[in-house]
Amino acid sequence: MSTPKQVVVVGAGVIGCAISLQLARKGYQTVNVDKNPEVGYGSTSHSCAVVRFSYSLPETVMLAYEGFHYWKHWEQFVGKHDERGLARYHQCGHLMLRSSADDRASVVQFYKELGIPFAEWDLQTIRHRLPVLDLRLMGPAVAFDDPHFFDEPSGDAMMHGGVFTPEAGYIGDPQLATHNLRRAVEASGGRFVLGKRVTAILRDDERVRGVELEDGTRIDADIVVNAAGPYSSIVNKLAGVEQGMSIGTRALRREVHHLPSPPNFDFGQYGVMTSDGDLYQYFRPETGAKLTVGSGDPPCDSQTWVDDPDHFNTEFTESQWNTQVYRAAKRIPDLPIPSKAQGVVSLYDVADDWVPLYDKSDLKGFYMAVGTSGHQFKNAGVVGELMSTLIDACEQGHDHDADPLSFTGRYTGYRFSLGTFSRRRAINQGSSFSVRG
Numbered sequence: 001m002s003t004p005k006q007v008v009v010v011g012a013g014v015i016g017c018a019i020s021l022q023l024a025r026k027g028y029q030t031v032n033v034d035k036n037p038e039v040g041y042g043s044t045s046h047s048c049a050v051v052r053f054s055y056s057l058p059e060t061v062m063l064a065y066e067g068f069h070y071w072k073h074w075e076q077f078v079g080k081h082d083e084r085g086l087a088r089y090h091q092c093g094h095l096m097l098r099s100s101a102d103d104r105a106s107v108v109q110f111y112k113e114l115g116i117p118f119a120e121w122d123l124q125t126i127r128h129r130l131p132v133l134d135l136r137l138m139g140p141a142v143a144f145d146d147p148h149f150f151d152e153p154s155g156d157a158m159m160h161g162g163v164f165t166p167e168a169g170y171i172g173d174p175q176l177a178t179h180n181l182r183r184a185v186e187a188s189g190g191r192f193v194l195g196k197r198v199t200a201i202l203r204d205d206e207r208v209r210g211v212e213l214e215d216g217t218r219i220d221a222d223i224v225v226n227a228a229g230p231y232s233s234i235v236n237k238l239a240g241v242e243q244g245m246s247i248g249t250r251a252l253r254r255e256v257h258h259l260p261s262p263p264n265f266d267f268g269q270y271g272v273m274t275s276d277g278d279l280y281q282y283f284r285p286e287t288g289a290k291l292t293v294g295s296g297d298p299p300c301d302s303q304t305w306v307d308d309p310d311h312f313n314t315e316f317t318e319s320q321w322n323t324q325v326y327r328a329a330k331r332i333p334d335l336p337i338p339s340k341a342q343g344v345v346s347l348y349d350v351a352d353d354w355v356p357l358y359d360k361s362d363l364k365g366f367y368m369a370v371g372t373s374g375h376q377f378k379n380a381g382v383v384g385e386l387m388s389t390l391i392d393a394c395e396q397g398h399d400h401d402a403d404p405l406s407f408t409g410r411y412t413g414y415r416f417s418l419g420t421f422s423r424r425r426a427i428n429q430g431s432s433f434s435v436r437g
Contacts, residue, residue, distance in 0.1 A: 013043060013044035144322045248351070253303075276331055280295065390407075
């Protein structure tokens with residue numbers, strides 16, 4: 001590139017920083033703008049940072065397994081630029097409990113076709129690895145105020161084993177991982193404007209021209225990328241691109257709770273990440289003999305959608321706390337339940353079908369990586385490469401709407417169409433419409 005194109009990335013979470021890193025390495029001049037005082041201080045810092053491969057579409061499974069390899073080779077990817085050290089990947093493995101013989105069958109088929117290592121665990125194996133679990137069938141999940149919430153299961157029906165992927169795990173410090181990306185971006189010539197909000201997307205009849213900040217500062221740019229997390233719909237509205245989208249995004253309030261390990265079993269050391277579709281929940285090991293518990297969004301639970309991301313309830317609610325921790329206690333009967341709620345309350349940026357949008361827009365030069373919260377932290381590295389490939393091609397004249405680009409993973413060699421993540425796609429009816437994707 002003889003004259004580097006100027007890029008503003010709106011957002012400095014893990015996705016926005018990863019996009020800037022790959023663009024900077026391609027020769028673009030990048031600047032990330034974020035209202036927070038440091039990178040990774042929004043939804044990213046509240047992420048469970050889970051790395052798993054269980055999704056409802058082959059393309060999203062491919063993306064997740066490709067994304068895992070960036071964490072596996074994290075130092076090679078980001079370099080040794082961060083004075084704080086590098087984020088650590090905890091490879092604890094992921095167990096999907098099966099509530100029926102055909103439960104998770106499509107995911108298992110994806111694993112087989114794609115060559116993703118996995119093992120079928122019978123009940124004896126699960127009991128050996130996780131002796132604290134009650135493996136009786138207890139579903140369907142019901143609301144906490146349902147009179148049958150605490151009913152014991154009727155009959156002797158048991159779970160049908162599980163599917164274990166040994167390479168799965170989690171990032172213990174998602175904010176540090178994002179800071180690693182920041183230092184890598186800066187080493188590649190990118191810069192950051194933090195603590196300032198974008199209040200306008202500048203454009204003319206032909207294309208985007210930059211952004212304006214709340215203090216009146218104008219940053220001229222050839223390209224603007226929306227990676228604003230829960231603010232993504234607001235940024236799209238500022239750019240005037242919503243009418244060209246059949247898939248939208250909204251901010252969803254979420255609570256994730258931290259609990260002590262059961263007696264005589266250090267979940268932080270010996271536990272595995274577990275998805276429980278019978279009770280619509282998941283839990284993973286947490287540093288310090290703890291576990292993190294989150295919801296799988298059963299139909300009986302209400303969801304709190306937020307129109308103004310600057311104003312939402314940031315305190316734990318008694319109803320959500322009781323629902324999640326007592327569901328977890330049904331599966332882990334000896335689970336200690338503290339009198340005071342612990343964990344995080346944050347917002348997720350959610351697409352209508354919980355599949356992210358990685359796409360251009362109808363406004364030339366304006367791109368989006370949105371609808372990513374809750375299930376895309378794991379994919380930050382590959383999303384940076386994916387988006388830089390998309391942007392590079394479109395800026396050179398490729399018509400991505402008419403001829404969707406194909407992307408090939410550098411580690412796995414998987415090749416798939418980016419049309420899966422188009423803003424113009426139909427709702428994916430195969431989605432779980434939950435954090436499971």
